[in-house]
Amino acid sequence: MTPRDVDRPSDPSWISDGDGAHDRTLVETWLFQLRRERFRSRASGKVHDFFVAHLADGVHVIAVTGEQQVVLVRQFRAGPRRDCLETPGGLLEPGEDPCAAGARELLEETGYAGDPAERLGTLWPNPALLTMGITTIVIKNARRVAEPRPDPSEELAVELVPVQEIPALIQSGRIDHAVVVAGLLSWLMLEGARPSQAPRDRVSWNR
């Protein structure tokens, strides 16, 4: 086999410029630190100042009940100024494992718990600007075990959606959070590739 370019791990094409003398913290809040950081291209030697928002990594949870329903939450999001239908999730505490954090967030936001979490993968919601990676985990046999105890600033509505309706909810734009869409579609394709667990027609689109 001939190695192809996309298969070769490579060093970053830009690296931090020198001693950081040109880097600045623009604003610091309880949630993130917004910085301007200078990098230098290893190919051209050119320098450029990038904006970088440093914030904690996150986790999203695909929780599925024994009746093949996915546990979703609907909550207000200030970016689009409307409510979004999403998989439950949140930010990792310092040093926290994504699987532990996901089980914690699922319980807090929905009152559901289930089997030990399986890690699906980590995605970058906005790598041009945010240091944040979001890991998607899967928790099967989820069942309601407690009252939800969301954060004081969170007001969440829990909604159960049959697995087979997920593609249509994405296709119609009712689920449109990129990390949630990417996580759910990755999971459906993986499940679809194992016919004993999920029939292939789950991944077909209604158009």
Added chain:
Amino acid sequence: MTPRDVDRPSDPSWISDGDGAHDRTLVETWLFQLRRERFRSRASGKVHDFFVAHLADGVHVIAVTGEQQVVLVRQFRAGPRRDCLETPGGLLEPGEDPCAAGARELLEETGYAGDPAERLGTLWPNPALLTMGITTIVIKNARRVAEPRPDPSEELAVELVPVQEIPALIQSGRIDHAVVVAGLLSWLMLEGARPSQAPRDRVSWNR
């Protein structure tokens, strides 16, 4: 049919609080305006200050050649401090149509052009924090028509990847930008539902 909760359009559960007297612009740059904005829950009356980064909407382009190869770009991203393999894209100029912007970005970044763009959908990379929606468009019969002319701060490597290798690149984490993953998987599922255009085995996973 009984209307279900997830099918009902609904007003936002939180709305701007009063006259905006508590809203503050924390920092303003050429790229975005970072604000703290106060919203009030319509259900509980509770108020909360949300961080909101106002920036332009964006577009990503799934450009496919006549030989069924997808035109990708590899470039440095300051969030993860490494290079990312992505669909070409960028920010919309004020008032610009996403299809026009996508064709422009594709030409600038890769030198490719093709058929009139088809709009796939709009996703929110981080609705908790960013006002930005990113539209994914599809441009078929893409072919190289010019030299790339990227922005001064962009250094891009163009890579052609056969369509059938996309799922494995996502599965292995080599493509891990959430908007790119969500766009490519949505497109593959749509194509997979029309067997005359793409065989179903394109969406199976290698595991």
